[in-house]
Amino acid sequence: MDIILVQLITGIAYGMLYFMIAAGLTIILGVMNVVNLSHGALFMLGSYLAFTFINNGINFWFALLLSAISVGIFGIILEKVLIKRVYGKVLEQVLLTFGLMLVIADSVKWIWGTEMQTIPAPAMLDMSIPIGDMAFPVFRLFVVFVGCLLAVLLWYLEAKTRIGAIIRAGVDDRAMVGSLGINVGAVFTGVFIFGAALAGLSGVLGGPLLGMYTGMDSEILVTSLIVVVIGGLGSWKGSFIGALIIGVLEIFGKVWFPSLSMLIVFLIMMVILIIRPQGLFGREVA
Amino acid sequence: MKKNILYAVLLLLVVFAVPQILSDFGTNLTTEIFIMAMFAMSLGLIMGYAGLDSLGHAAFFGIGAYSVALIGKFVTNTYLIIIIAVAIAGLIAFITGAVFIRTSKFYFLMITLAFSQLIFTLLWQMKDLTGGADGMSVSAIMNLGFGDIFDPQTMYYVMGIIFVAVFILLRLFVESPAGKITKGVMENEGRMAALGYDVRVYKLLAFTLSGALAGFAGSLYSFYNVFVSPELSAWLFSGQVMIMVIVGGVGTLLGPAIGAGVFIFLQNFISTYTERWPLILGAILIFLVLIGKGGIIQWLKLGVTMIFKSRPKNNKVSSTIQPEKEEIIS
Amino acid sequence: MSLLKVDKINKSFGTLQVLHDVSLEVQPGERHVIIGPNGAGKTTLFNSITNHLPITSGTVYFEGKDITNLPAHRLVHLGMARTFQKNNLFGDLTVEENIHLALTAKKKYRHDIWFSLTSRSDIKKETNQILEEWKITHRRDVKINNLSYGEQRLLEVLLAMASKPKLLLLDEPTSGMSPAETTQTSEMIQRLPRSMALVVIEHDMDVVFAIADRITVLHHGEPILTGTPEEVRNSEMVKEIYFGGGAKKHA
Numbered sequence: 001m002d003i004i005l006v007q008l009i010t011g012i013a014y015g016m017l018y019f020m021i022a023a024g025l026t027i028i029l030g031v032m033n034v035v036n037l038s039h040g041a042l043f044m045l046g047s048y049l050a051f052t053f054i055n056n057g058i059n060f061w062f063a064l065l066l067s068a069i070s071v072g073i074f075g076i077i078l079e080k081v082l083i084k085r086v087y088g089k090v091l092e093q094v095l096l097t098f099g100l101m102l103v104i105a106d107s108v109k110w111i112w113g114t115e116m117q118t119i120p121a122p123a124m125l126d127m128s129i130p131i132g133d134m135a136f137p138v139f140r141l142f143v144v145f146v147g148c149l150l151a152v153l154l155w156y157l158e159a160k161t162r163i164g165a166i167i168r169a170g171v172d173d174r175a176m177v178g179s180l181g182i183n184v185g186a187v188f189t190g191v192f193i194f195g196a197a198l199a200g201l202s203g204v205l206g207g208p209l210l211g212m213y214t215g216m217d218s219e220i221l222v223t224s225l226i227v228v229v230i231g232g233l234g235s236w237k238g239s240f241i242g243a244l245i246i247g248v249l250e251i252f253g254k255v256w257f258p259s260l261s262m263l264i265v266f267l268i269m270m271v272i273l274i275i276r277p278q279g280l281f282g283r284e285v286a
Numbered sequence: 287m288k289k290n291i292l293y294a295v296l297l298l299l300v301v302f303a304v305p306q307i308l309s310d311f312g313t314n315l316t317t318e319i320f321i322m323a324m325f326a327m328s329l330g331l332i333m334g335y336a337g338l339d340s341l342g343h344a345a346f347f348g349i350g351a352y353s354v355a356l357i358g359k360f361v362t363n364t365y366l367i368i369i370i371a372v373a374i375a376g377l378i379a380f381i382t383g384a385v386f387i388r389t390s391k392f393y394f395l396m397i398t399l400a401f402s403q404l405i406f407t408l409l410w411q412m413k414d415l416t417g418g419a420d421g422m423s424v425s426a427i428m429n430l431g432f433g434d435i436f437d438p439q440t441m442y443y444v445m446g447i448i449f450v451a452v453f454i455l456l457r458l459f460v461e462s463p464a465g466k467i468t469k470g471v472m473e474n475e476g477r478m479a480a481l482g483y484d485v486r487v488y489k490l491l492a493f494t495l496s497g498a499l500a501g502f503a504g505s506l507y508s509f510y511n512v513f514v515s516p517e518l519s520a521w522l523f524s525g526q527v528m529i530m531v532i533v534g535g536v537g538t539l540l541g542p543a544i545g546a547g548v549f550i551f552l553q554n555f556i557s558t559y560t561e562r563w564p565l566i567l568g569a570i571l572i573f574l575v576l577i578g579k580g581g582i583i584q585w586l587k588l589g590v591t592m593i594f595k596s597r598p599k600n601n602k603v604s605s606t607i608q609p610e611k612e613e614i615i616s
Numbered sequence: 617m618s619l620l621k622v623d624k625i626n627k628s629f630g631t632l633q634v635l636h637d638v639s640l641e642v643q644p645g646e647r648h649v650i651i652g653p654n655g656a657g658k659t660t661l662f663n664s665i666t667n668h669l670p671i672t673s674g675t676v677y678f679e680g681k682d683i684t685n686l687p688a689h690r691l692v693h694l695g696m697a698r699t700f701q702k703n704n705l706f707g708d709l710t711v712e713e714n715i716h717l718a719l720t721a722k723k724k725y726r727h728d729i730w731f732s733l734t735s736r737s738d739i740k741k742e743t744n745q746i747l748e749e750w751k752i753t754h755r756r757d758v759k760i761n762n763l764s765y766g767e768q769r770l771l772e773v774l775l776a777m778a779s780k781p782k783l784l785l786l787d788e789p790t791s792g793m794s795p796a797e798t799t800q801t802s803e804m805i806q807r808l809p810r811s812m813a814l815v816v817i818e819h820d821m822d823v824v825f826a827i828a829d830r831i832t833v834l835h836h837g838e839p840i841l842t843g844t845p846e847e848v849r850n851s852e853m854v855k856e857i858y859f860g861g862g863a864k865k866h867a
Contacts, residue, residue, distance in 0.1 A: 035392055037525070082572065090339065090391060091532050092575050098525050099571025106565035218522060222403045225396045233392060259411035266404045270385050273397065277388045463726050463733045470706060470717045477704045480666070482692025482721035482779055495729070
């Protein structure tokens with residue numbers, strides 16, 4: 001019984017991490033109609049930056065902040081110099097963001113090498129609590145907490161603020177945002193920075209949880225794309241639920257049917273798409 | 287018809303000229319290019335003629351390749367092995383495609399990507415069957431009825447001739463009723479439905495044919511390389527073949543083949559000097575988007591127009607990588 | 617038995633009800649025109665009949681068969697075709713290629729992946745017939761995007777007619793046309809074979825009275841009158857909502 005509880009919470013922790021990444025990815029897709037294949041690489045970059053900060057004596061929390069800001073600033077440059085040239089051109093987006101992903105991932109490999117690394121959990125969370133007769137790392141609970149905090153924050157943003165209204169309108173009807181006299185370019189830049197910073201932030205939180213290794217960018221990208229597909233383009237609520245499903249399934253899958261966990265995730269995605277081709281909470285495409 | 291014969295003759299001339307010009311290494315590399323060209327053409331078919339941008343086409347390539355590796359343990363007849371491999375790839379394309387084509391453009395990209403990664407993971411995890419991450423060697427030897435094919439020279443000509451045949455078959459498809467209708471569906475789905483076409487049938491037909499062709503290319507690769515590994519189905523490889531198609535020119539048949547040639551050549555050339563091929567490839571892609579002047583086919587056309595300025599005005603090169611209506615090559 | 621029977625259909629977008637218990641009958645060969653002010657729900661009615669939009673309630677019958685939930689492409693094979701208010705053609709293809717696409721829809725070889733479409737002799741013959749009948753043979757190799765607006769409108773109708781439907785729905789065939797083009801189109805519609813029933817949405821009253829056997833007036837999503845052109849012309853109610861109340865006659 002205890003072991004199932006431990007697995008469940010671990011799965012939720014993974015899910016919350018995926019939610020943080022997918023939240024950025026889905027909103028960039030929903031509002032900007034940009035498929036950002038370099039999103040996983042931004043996550044990776046966040047991890048490794050924090051790794052270096054911490055190795056140079058900076059404390060975990062400060063490193064967390066610095067990494068998120070650094071990746072966010074990197075995001076501004078990407079959007080202003082490159083991404084804005086490919087709005088509305090899907091194939092060029094693929095070419096560009098695939099190229100970015102290769103450049104970032106290969107640079108990381110070049111700078112930090114191919115050895116598997118990890119970020120130690122911060123001192124105040126580097127402990128375990130007992131669940132039955134098992135020891136459960138507190139850091140995972142912390143990730144769950146951050147994920148829920150983000151979910152509440154995003155819900156508040158979407159439902160109660162003007163920015164949220166603009167973003168929602170952007171997902172539903174992009175022409176309308178422009179006709180309301182809102183600076184669409186600024187909205188896009190803002191959305192992209194937000195997504196990039198969130199990817200960087202979750203990269204740091206993912207460090208102690210998943211470790212860092214070559215190919216992690218690709219893995220996390222695929223997982224978060226599946227989350228976005230299940231949840232529906234541009235829907236935070238959908239991403240939250242999709243991420244929970246995937247996180248929990250992944251952990252239980254790894255334990256109970258290790259060679260088929262990906263297949264099960266995929267089949268679930270297919271079933272959802274057969275019933276709802278636009279994802280759980282996606283808007284119907286007219 | 288005359289045009290097809292002309293194309294076949296021209297391409298066969300190229301096939302027979304290459305070994306005279308290039309070294310053995312270059313010729314062997316060209317064999318790989320022929321296989322990758324067929325793979326790229328299979329993706330180019332659905333991207334340029336059905337509007338289906340798949341980021342997961344390596345799934346079918348890998349399925350074809352592993353089918354040969356696995357079936358080859360029990361069956362020796364090359365034709366039979368390839369037919370089974372192609373049938374498996376086509377069947378899986380048909381089943382998955384039936385779901386994939388219901389979705390919108392971005393979804394299609396993401397789902398196909400996930401599918402590619404699924405096949406990769408399965409090949410990786412089913413160690414007992416596939417050897418997992420270590421890959422597996424291919425025991426089947428190609429024999430088309432005139433003896434076992436070992437030497438690179440014969441392999442080269444076989445692949446070259448198959449490539450030309452596939453190209454001509456694709457040309458026939460594009461000119462056939464189903465091919466034209468599929469293109470019409472890509473241009474204006476709603477109107478095609480209003481004209482009386484069940485548009486899904488044509489999308490699924492194109493996707494299935496394309497998946498089967500990708501599987502065919504994969505099965506040939508298996509014979510050529512005598513070794514297969516899960517990376518053949520990884521989404522990174524899917525991304526690479528999409529790059530071949532886009533860089534070569536979407537909306538043409540030969541463009542993707544040329545893209546494959548340039549890609550494989552650069553990959554081999556640059557890799558001999560540095561380990562940083564992914565970095566350089568990424569930089570090239572970003573650069574291509576920044577200059578944004580269509581695919582290689584479009585550049586060639588631009589070159590032709592500049593040389594023969596008398597050509598009519600509607601020969602402009604599109605400012606984006608979106609397909610242009612093809613007149614020179616299709 | 618009537619050719620088309622629309623039985624009390626309703627259509628809402630959210631809380632906005634666009635069609636209110638609309639019923640309509642069209643006999644074989646009849647030319648039925650639907651008029652009504654902008655926003656009366658005319659195009660929505662078309663989209664509901666052809667199932668481009670799923671309706672909220674009600675039934676549509678074609679030759680007595682319930683076609684309410686049939687996908688658009690099936691209707692063509694039953695004998696019903698439509699045009700669109702905005703030109704909806706294959707702009708990058710030539711006139712000839714557009715006609716080819718339309719003609720192939722009912723051919724057995726439409727699933728053929730092998731033999732060239734353009735080498736089929738029946739396609740060639742039928743295309744030539746259409747081109748000659750409508751005197752556009754000299755335009756056959758022109759891309760749609762290079763045609764005049766009026767020519768595109770004509771082609772819009774020709775594509776829909778290629779399947780030789782029993783019922784053709786024309787959505788504002790003269791919209792956006794110059795007076796000269798409008799007259800031409802009106803004459804063209806009158807030239808259409810009498811065996812084919814027409815349902816036409818039209819604003820221009822000269823065209824309406826030139827082609828209509830019967831007219832239905834739609835107002836706020838409700839059919840308020842169906843009758844002969846004479847009856848409609850003399851109806852006080854129609855004058856009130858259509859010509860009175862500040863609404864201008866459309867040119």
